[in-house]
Amino acid sequence: MARTTLADVAREAGVSVALVSIVMRDAPGASDVTRARVRDVADRLGYVPDQRARLLRSTDTRLLGVTFDLHQPFHGDLVEHLYAAAAEHGYDVAISAVAPSRDERSAVQALRRERCDALVLLGPDLSTDDLAALGTDLPTLVVARRSGTPEVAAVRGDDELGVGLAVDHLVSLGHVRLAHVDGGSAPGAEERRRGFVEAARRHGLDPWVLAGGATERDGVRATATLLEASTPPTGVVAFNDHCASGVLDALLRARRDVPRQVSVTGYDDSRLAVARQDLMTTVSQSAREMAERAVAGALGLLAGEPARDVVLTPELVVRSTTGPAPA
Amino acid sequence: MARTTLADVAREAGVSVALVSIVMRDAPGASDVTRARVRDVADRLGYVPDQRARLLRSTDTRLLGVTFDLHQPFHGDLVEHLYAAAAEHGYDVAISAVAPSRDERSAVQALRRERCDALVLLGPDLSTDDLAALGTDLPTLVVARRSGTPEVAAVRGDDELGVGLAVDHLVSLGHVRLAHVDGGSAPGAEERRRGFVEAARRHGLDPWVLAGGATERDGVRATATLLEASTPPTGVVAFNDHCASGVLDALLRARRDVPRQVSVTGYDDSRLAVARQDLMTTVSQSAREMAERAVAGALGLLAGEPARDVVLTPELVVRSTTGPAPA
DNA sequence: ACGGTGCGGCCGGCGAGCCCG
DNA sequence: CCGGGCTCGCCGGCCGCACCG
Known part of the structure; x- marks a missing residue:
């Protein structure tokens, strides 16, 4: 079963490929009636745009690569908020997991093949040298640790x-x-x-x-x-x-x-x-604030800003495991 | 900073693009000396093949899409083993997270745009109808739940x-x-x-x-x-x-x-x-066995086998929270 | 015969430029 | 003369083929 492409939709709808493309990404240049008709055909054929082909065309992928530790709940929280924060800036997120049987390098390599615009590494275990090497050829930001090198930005709590x-x-x-x-x-x-x-x-x-x-x-x-x-x-x-x-x-x-x-x-x-x-x-x-700062930092790097070391102020949350000292 | 491409490497090494391509994917047709030289230049330029462009050419992507719940430790175990199991069959894994703020549909949609060959959904919350619809146009397997529809395979414990x-x-x-x-x-x-x-x-x-x-x-x-x-x-x-x-x-x-x-x-x-x-x-x-069966099942679907419902036999692990009943 | 080159075409989108009512 | 619509070339690899030493 070959995937349905723009061409399939175009043929079925009796229009040009370019026109379908225009409709699919809500670009100006099509009348409302055609728009509706094309949409209809696309839905019927179950058309889903091919991200790879789409991105091949442009130099930037609007894709943020994120590595995280599968077994750290806090990373889970961060990832969740990273999706949201990235989406707000029109970016997608590609995640790649680190686990005992899958090291940081493999995780990073997978993201590089995906042509991410920038990398956000959650609490990476990489050496400063590896980090620096990575940072020189790809905008890179680490979360929850010190970067230790001027090429790599960081967002961490104090x-x-x-x-x-x-x-x-x-x-x-x-x-x-x-x-x-x-x-x-x-x-x-x-x-x-x-x-x-x-x-x-x-x-x-x-x-x-x-x-x-x-x-x-x-x-x-x-x-x-x-x-x-x-x-x-x-x-x-x-x-x-x-x-x-x-x-x-x-x-x-x-x-x-x-x-x-x-x-x-x-x-x-x-x-x-x-x-x-x-x-x-x-x-x-505050996983949310960290995630937001991380996305902002990564996009800053992309825009050519120097790598910064953002330190967030943590807050004490008093609940029920602390109380007055015994007499 | 534009990414380095085959052409860049070829120019720098003074050879043809085709030859670099041959070297990069270990295809026959290049002498060992040239191979070494080209490899060298590629490393120096930090060349990483563009997965998207590469896959664009062939119909199959050798990519397995996996959705999982960020906050379920057992899913973490499964994902870890899925990476390994997929790699054994020469497949890559693309993971897409589900979380309170990111529903199953978004997660699946992201994977479809990546053009995964097949989908493995960990304990999905999707309705049987949604699942069936998905299964009809993409080989789909669910883990840790009943599929409920003949289009979708399942691997689950009894x-x-x-x-x-x-x-x-x-x-x-x-x-x-x-x-x-x-x-x-x-x-x-x-x-x-x-x-x-x-x-x-x-x-x-x-x-x-x-x-x-x-x-x-x-x-x-x-x-x-x-x-x-x-x-x-x-x-x-x-x-x-x-x-x-x-x-x-x-x-x-x-x-x-x-x-x-x-x-x-x-x-x-x-x-x-x-x-x-x-x-x-x-x-x-046994997350490992589940993961292996899931990969095998998904690849089976790809090979045209009918969707099966694999039920694994769980095992009791006796540790220290159970003991003889009080008298 | 084997290492190597160069030329297209293809994949699936995107976008500039053009054409026509 | 504008806006809906089409034609064409391109992105970055892959692949087959003709061709050379």
Whole structure:
């Protein structure tokens, strides 16, 4: 079954190919009656314009390539908003997934073959060198990490500040023994670790940092260590919502009352933060704003603007996993 | 910056366009030395073949279109394996996301414009009519749901049987008061509900079915009802892992010991099942096998085979959320 | 016979220019 | 002289073919 093309529609409607083309893309140059007739025939034949052929003609594809991690819910949120943000500027989005069995390079290569005008990489694991190389021959923007090279733009949250908000919040509730379950080597982990240490010091507290990670299990494991301490912390700042979820789980299992005995904060305000029974206090990165800034940034690059490093201010969302320090 | 094309490479290497084309697609007709030289120039210029132009020429695109739900972890697993399975048959995958703000139709339409050879829809919400219409002009296969129309193939787990496995397992552990937190109107919910009722009756038990849903919050809500009962069930079969996670959360909050007081089963064996501290007993659908069967099925359709309904046998994975019934 | 060239035509759209009532 | 409509060339590869060393 050969696909129906403009020519098929034209033949069936008894007009020229060009005319059908005009009708299909709502361009001026056809009377309303013909328009209606052509539309009709096209619908009847199930005609769908061939994006590839269409774009072949013009130098730009109005296509934004996006790589994302299949298993990161926050990336899902970002992708969703990227579709919307791109559409607002008349751009389409081509997504390419990264997963344990599919590395960043393959994902990027697939997009390059699609001739995307620009690339938006969500929390990529690429080295700065690879990134720089990519950036020199294709407008590239990274989200949720530092670009590290002048060729590549970035949109990210101010992680140091964000973690600081969580610490300030806990301190204002009277907590004096705080711990941070960190993200190990995950992107952003270093900034958050630093943010925690600095904020704690600012309040004259002793910062306790535990090795954690980006998953529930990491949170569970770190919590085991926490609970063994002679004087466990009353406030735990977790690397992200996943990690925090593990911390909460472990605390609950150990019969600790959250938030009466221990307060816990997450990071990202992902779906997870509101999935649990106890709604999580967390730091929100506003996926929508990030997505919008990312699209704007990528289009800026396309327009020849220099690569910028946009840092968004995160917000603390107080829910029910934090409360006054126990007496 | 105009993209580099075959012509650019040819000019730079001092050879003909046709020859470069031959080299780039590893076709016979060039000496090894020339091959190396051309490759070199191509790399230096950062040449990437234009997929669109290339495919424009041939009728088939060797491209498999896949729609999936951005926020369903199991879909993530499937997509990951679909990439691999498709690659094994020399096919590429184009993915298109479905999300609250992006409906199934848009996702499908985007893939049609890409001229995919066939469509694989993961747990689509489309009506049978829409599906049939789609299936008549493009080889289409649905995963994790019944197709309901002879034009569209399907690959799905035997949900009735799967839930039966969970029930059998609980019964064998001595449980006699079982409840099912169902999936409401989610795809597959009806089959699982039926599977639960039938399995319970088979064992001479009274099936208790509660209105649930596909999310943690649904599990939490349903559990509240369960706990109010004068004689709460000792075994809970949840619609899926998400829902089960909510059930576990609520039970833990209510100081119920899992599995000593209550046993809980999930469904899907998603990452979530092993994310929690207490590893979840759940019914596994083997994303890899599903993906492989889906690709095989789609390619079968392409080869002119009739649409089949492949039903895979799920397996029970016993972990630590189920145990002997309390005395 | 094999490595290589050059010439068209094709795919499915797009758009400039032209023609005619 | 304008607007509906058509003709034609082009985008970037692929492919067959004639032709040369």
